[in-house]
Amino acid sequence: MEKSNSLSNLFKSPFFHATFYLTAAGFLCRLLGFFYRIFLSNVIGAEGMGIYELIFPIYGLCHAISVSPIQTAISKFTAEESKGNGYINSRRTLHAGLFLSFSLSALLALSVWISSDWIANHFLFEERCTSLLKIMAVALPFSSIHSCISGYYYGIKKAGIPSLSQLTEQIVRVSSVYLLVSIAQTNHLQITPLFAVYGLLFGEAASFLFSTLSICLSKNCGSKKATAFWPIQLKNILLLAIPLSLNRLMLTFFQSIESISIPTNLRLYGMSSTTALETYGVFTGMSMHFILFPAAITNSLAVMLLPAVSEAQSQKNNRRISDMASKSLRFCLTIGILFTGIFLVYGADMGTIVFHNSLAGNYITTLSWLCPFLYVSTTIGSILNGLGKTKSTFLHNMASLCLRILFIFLLVPRLGMYGYLLGVLISQLLLMLLHLYSCQKSIKLEFYVFPDMIKPIFCTASALLITKFLSEHILHTYFSLSPLLELGVHCMLSAFLFFIILYLTEPDGKSFLLRK
Numbered sequence: 467m468e469k470s471n472s473l474s475n476l477f478k479s480p481f482f483h484a485t486f487y488l489t490a491a492g493f494l495c496r497l498l499g500f501f502y503r504i505f506l507s508n509v510i511g512a513e514g515m516g517i518y519e520l521i522f523p524i525y526g527l528c529h530a531i532s533v534s535p536i537q538t539a540i541s542k543f544t545a546e547e548s549k550g551n552g553y554i555n556s557r558r559t560l561h562a563g564l565f566l567s568f569s570l571s572a573l574l575a576l577s578v579w580i581s582s583d584w585i586a587n588h589f590l591f592e593e594r595c596t597s598l599l600k601i602m603a604v605a606l607p608f609s610s611i612h613s614c615i616s617g618y619y620y621g622i623k624k625a626g627i628p629s630l631s632q633l634t635e636q637i638v639r640v641s642s643v644y645l646l647v648s649i650a651q652t653n654h655l656q657i658t659p660l661f662a663v664y665g666l667l668f669g670e671a672a673s674f675l676f677s678t679l680s681i682c683l684s685k686n687c688g689s690k691k692a693t694a695f696w697p698i699q700l701k702n703i704l705l706l707a708i709p710l711s712l713n714r715l716m717l718t719f720f721q722s723i724e725s726i727s728i729p730t731n732l733r734l735y736g737m738s739s740t741t742a743l744e745t746y747g748v749f750t751g752m753s754m755h756f757i758l759f760p761a762a763i764t765n766s767l768a769v770m771l772l773p774a775v776s777e778a779q780s781q782k783n784n785r786r787i788s789d790m791a792s793k794s795l796r797f798c799l800t801i802g803i804l805f806t807g808i809f810l811v812y813g814a815d816m817g818t819i820v821f822h823n824s825l826a827g828n829y830i831t832t833l834s835w836l837c838p839f840l841y842v843s844t845t846i847g848s849i850l851n852g853l854g855k856t857k858s859t860f861l862h863n864m865a866s867l868c869l870r871i872l873f874i875f876l877l878v879p880r881l882g883m884y885g886y887l888l889g890v891l892i893s894q895l896l897l898m899l900l901h902l903y904s905c906q907k908s909i910k911l912e913f914y915v916f917p918d919m920i921k922p923i924f925c926t927a928s929a930l931l932i933t934k935f936l937s938e939h940i941l942h943t944y945f946s947l948s949p950l951l952e953l954g955v956h957c958m959l960s961a962f963l964f965f966i967i968l969y970l971t972e973p974d975g976k977s978f979l980l981r982k
Contacts, residue, residue, distance in 0.1 A: 473568055495636040502640045503755055507747075507821055508646055511633075515747030516658040516729065518591050521598045524578065525606075525720030530718040532570035533610045535710035536563045538851070539703045543566040544621025560618040560681075562699040564611060568706070571610035578603040590726060594659075608667075608674035613815050615677040626682045634676045639669030671721035713860035720867045724874060725750075728886060731878040745825070745883055752821045753829035756813070757836060760805045761844065784909060787853070789906060792912040794845045800922045802838030804964050807926035808957055809834030819949045834885050839894040846901040850908075858904045866897035921971060929963035 507515055540563040544556040580583065582599035586592060612635075616628035643665035650657050728749075732742035809816075809830055817827020850859045873889025881888075905911060933956055941947070947955065 473883050474931070487957055495632055498636045498640050499755065501615075502643070503751060504635075504820055504930050505640075505644065505647075506662055507752060507823075510662065511657050512744035512747040512751075512823070514659045515751035516743035516745075517592060517594055517747075518598070519747060519750040520592055520595055520725070521602050521663070523718070524585060524590075524599060526718045527715065527722060528578065528603075528606055528716035529609070531711055532567055532574055532606070533613045534714055535707040536567040536610075536703060537613045538565065538710060539706040540617035541620040542706065542852070543699070543702055556618070558623065559699040559703065560614065563614045563617065565823065566700070566703060567610040568607055571606040575603040575606040578606075591721075591730070597660055598663045601660065601667055605667040605670040606644045608670040612670070612673040612677040612802055615681050616683070617753065618649050620915050624955070627677065631673045631677045631680070635673035636668040638672035639665040642668040702765060710856055713856060717860065717863050717867060720864070720871065724867065724871050725793065727871065727874045728883075729926050731874055732882065734879040735882045737882075748821075748823055748826050749829055749883065749886075752823060752826040753817070753879050756809065756816055757828050757840070758834050760801055760837065761841060787849075788909045788911070791846070791909055793851050793903075794849065795842060795911060795913060796918050798841040798845050799838055802841040803919070803922040804926050804929075804961060805837045806834045807930055809837065810959075810961055813955060815949075819953050829883070829887065829892045832884070833890070836891055836894055838981055839891075839898040843898040844896065847968060848904050849899060850905055852903075853908055855904060855908065859901070862897055862900040862904070865891040865900065867870060868931055869893040869896060925964050925967040925971065930959045930969050933960045 467752045491534040506518075510518070516663055579600050582596050585599055586595040608933060612631055619625060619627045646661045646664060647657055649655075650661070706884070729739075729746045732745055733739060737745065784826055813830035813834055814824070814827035816830050818824050820826075847859050847862075850856075870886070870889045870893045874886055875892075877885025877888065879885075902911070936959065937952075937956060941952070941955065
């Protein structure tokens with residue numbers, strides 16, 4: 467009866483519902499994103515993917531200044547104000563955040579548009595990025611508005627609107643690019659990475675329209691008290707957003723150096739400019755998207771953990787924070803071990819079957835070991851931010867990033883891309899350990915080696931072996947599937963069997979999410 471009540475309470479909690487909606491939307495978006503990446507790689511090629519990916523360090527810098535820290539502040543303060551008579555204050559927080567974010571993003575968009583030629587030639591070292599930067603700049607104000615509205619809904623634990631907004635953005639992006647490419651092919655026009663940036667713009671605009679309509683049609687939107695001037699909320703957002711913005715700006719700046727330095731150092735390794743861009747495009751535009759696919763779950767968890775931890779901290783409920791952190795750690799480690807096994811076994815096939823690129827498959831196989839470190843560090847980092855330890859997360863991220871940059875300049879000219887992959891693995895392990903150490907100093911993390919690490923490894927190995935047996939003796943005997951469909955069946959069957967075995971080996975059939 468206790469197990470049933472615990473499970474029922476978990477399923478009924480707003481936190482579970484919000485995380486579920488975000489995860490479902492995240493999976494659908496990533497699924498669409500997979501087909502979109504396959505389509506893009508076929509129409510613009512690996513070099514075009516590399517050129518397209520080069521603009522995102524600039525996009526990230528603009529977001530670090532005008533969007534991400536303000537969205538985080540809105541989410542945190544809304545969560546703290548949503549209890550009791552806090553509706554008016556939470557709406558004022560949203561209005562203040564919208565004003566700040568839109569103003570900053572519009573100013574940055576204008577700056578990027580005017581200086582796009584200089585940025586392309588002197589910062590990205592790729593003249594063909596000029597027109598891409600101009601279109602990207604127009605998308606910034608749209609992104610700022612829908613991100614602030616999403617932050618508000620995260621804070622009140624209603625993730626339905628952000629989830630649908632995210633899905634709308636992806637559907638419009640993919641559809642618009644497909645339509646543009648079809649028109650270009652019909653009229654025998656050249657297809658360039660500019661088409662993908664137009665998709666980015668149309669997707670952000672659609673998400674902006676959806677989010678704005680949703681918030682305007684919501685209950686009490688026109689309340690005069692809620693729309694009155696918001697000096698206190700403006701001050702609170704600035705006090706949190708300025709240090710967050712500085713931290714993220716510095717991190718994003720170093721990430722930009724990291725991204726730009728990869729093609730440059732690949733040239734020192736002996737690659738031509740075209741080959742270096744193609745290799746960079748294969749890594750960022752193909753391989754990493756497979757590794758990040760399961761992060762649809764862990765990222766959703768991380769987004770909802772920040773306001774949940776902030777709310778629990780405001781209530782001085784350390785036991786609840788410890789329970790959320792411990793369960794999150796176990797869950798992310800379990801998911802990470804599962805997908806390490808899947809990518810290790812099927813990574814090579816993913817590259818050759820999906821992208822028709824064996825190099826992408828080699829990168830996926832190598833990066834499979836990244837999964838546990840990446841998923842755990844994402845959620846624990848969000849918990850640290852919810853506890854107000856933004857300085858710690860910043861220092862940890864900087865240490866990890868500097869280590870990766872060091873690998874780029876020291877090993878990439880000698881070992882090529884594999885020198886960078888080694889740096890990614892070691893730096894992400896360092897980040898996870900630093901996050902866990904800092905979190906353990908503030909709250910108690912419950913972790914046991916056998917049930918939380920050894921058993922998931924056993925379950926993963928068992929699931930993969932059973933899948934291989936069933937494939938050889940049943941699937942190949944009675945069914946004739948295309949290579950892509952067969953790969954999908956293998957991966958889904960492995961994941962399904964993993965959770966079945968994990969459940970059967972739990973004491974009394976109790977889920978590890980309910981374990982104390």
